Amino acid sequence: MTDTAGTGRGPEKYFQPEIEKMDRESLEALQLERLKQTVARCYENIDFYKAAFDEAGITPGDINTLDDLQKLPFTTKQDMRDAYPFDLFAIPATDARVQRFHASSGTTGNATVVGYTQNDIDNWGDTFARAIAQVGGDEQSVLQVSYGYGLFTGGLGAHEGGIRMGSAIMPMSSGNTKRQVQMMRDMGADILACTPSYALLIADTAIDLGFDPAKDFKISGAICGAEPCSEGMRKEIEEKLGVTMVDIYGLSEVMGPGVSCECRYQNGLHVAEDHFIIEILDPQTLEPVPDGEYGEVVFTTLTKECSPLIRYRTRDISRILLGECECGRTLRRMDRIQGRTDDMLIIRGVNVFPSQFQEVLASFDELTSYYQIVLSNKGPLDHVVLKVETVPSFDFDEIRKIEALQKRIDAEIKSNLQVSVEVKVVEPKSIERSEGKARRVIDERVK
Numbered sequence: 001m002t003d004t005a006g007t008g009r010g011p012e013k014y015f016q017p018e019i020e021k022m023d024r025e026s027l028e029a030l031q032l033e034r035l036k037q038t039v040a041r042c043y044e045n046i047d048f049y050k051a052a053f054d055e056a057g058i059t060p061g062d063i064n065t066l067d068d069l070q071k072l073p074f075t076t077k078q079d080m081r082d083a084y085p086f087d088l089f090a091i092p093a094t095d096a097r098v099q100r101f102h103a104s105s106g107t108t109g110n111a112t113v114v115g116y117t118q119n120d121i122d123n124w125g126d127t128f129a130r131a132i133a134q135v136g137g138d139e140q141s142v143l144q145v146s147y148g149y150g151l152f153t154g155g156l157g158a159h160e161g162g163i164r165m166g167s168a169i170m171p172m173s174s175g176n177t178k179r180q181v182q183m184m185r186d187m188g189a190d191i192l193a194c195t196p197s198y199a200l201l202i203a204d205t206a207i208d209l210g211f212d213p214a215k216d217f218k219i220s221g222a223i224c225g226a227e228p229c230s231e232g233m234r235k236e237i238e239e240k241l242g243v244t245m246v247d248i249y250g251l252s253e254v255m256g257p258g259v260s261c262e263c264r265y266q267n268g269l270h271v272a273e274d275h276f277i278i279e280i281l282d283p284q285t286l287e288p289v290p291d292g293e294y295g296e297v298v299f300t301t302l303t304k305e306c307s308p309l310i311r312y313r314t315r316d317i318s319r320i321l322l323g324e325c326e327c328g329r330t331l332r333r334m335d336r337i338q339g340r341t342d343d344m345l346i347i348r349g350v351n352v353f354p355s356q357f358q359e360v361l362a363s364f365d366e367l368t369s370y371y372q373i374v375l376s377n378k379g380p381l382d383h384v385v386l387k388v389e390t391v392p393s394f395d396f397d398e399i400r401k402i403e404a405l406q407k408r409i410d411a412e413i414k415s416n417l418q419v420s421v422e423v424k425v426v427e428p429k430s431i432e433r434s435e436g437k438a439r440r441v442i443d444e445r446v447k
């Protein structure tokens, strides 16, 4: 294998090659054994699951294959909120085995609280340690953790990864960015863990202070998660810091960062399938979609002792990527999160996400990255207008040119997304700008 991607630091590193490169058959046998244990643990110790199983007329004894997972009930975020704080714990919170709590911010409704035993914490650390290896780190690394520490899972999750790997950890937490830069330089950090926007701020601050971190610092890998990161932003972080940046995924309800993570080939996130079963379901029918197709990501935990979850509906949209990864890992890959099920549009029976339009539009040099989707009723059917904005250099006075562009966009969307929309090319700067989250979808439908 030639080292065309990534850190340029020689051969691929693994933290647990016996798991990460396990053959499919052995992995599935391991998953089944752990699934049975998890189902029994839930049924015997958590009233919510006992009731849900009884209502569905199934018992732990009915789970004999991985496909039997589909007989099991779902768990939603609302179920977790209703269980606040401890009703979904399989071990009483006061039990000596329970070592730590993490919780979601709970800005809308009750927080979701998750408990961890020492085994839970160690397993979590293992998954993050894999991420450290995936960007070329090892036990000699200096890991700068610039995620916030606290009930939020980012800081301590990355920290546990450093412990399991045996790296030296700089528990910086977030904030005081000039000091982050100083310490990064002086302590020779080679791996940075934080949100992508914070990685960029650290990079810009370093440059403002007169440094060139890409040349002068030892930093070579960044593990970034907890918020979406576009490819453009990734490139900017990589260039400014001189790193390989991988996207790491986690959610506080299931586990913090480490549920899945990209390797340095950056083509999908390897799922920690020894700890989680991933399903991709049609969010409407809740039936599995074929590999390669988008749907809602659903996780079942396989090793969690304190807060096991069966078929947790994340509302995140992704897909399983087909084929093998060049890194040699056999753990399947999920695509980067495309959006939330709440954002999904159903256009004449086809599920589409705004981000998919964005991908198609990105191939047109004549367009800016601003676009808007306007939904309205036209008779009994939904009508979709896709507003796209031209770059200033585009000759907007030539009607023929506009029509030709419209036609090409229309054809690209039809062939890529299998939906038909009305494309409207508009003048530069005519789509509203927003300082916060961009408003991509405007729903004018009368229900």
Ligand SMILES: [Zn+2]
Pocket (backbone or CB within 6 Å): 262, 263, 264, 265, 270, 325, 326, 327, 328, 329
């Ligand atoms: Zn890989």
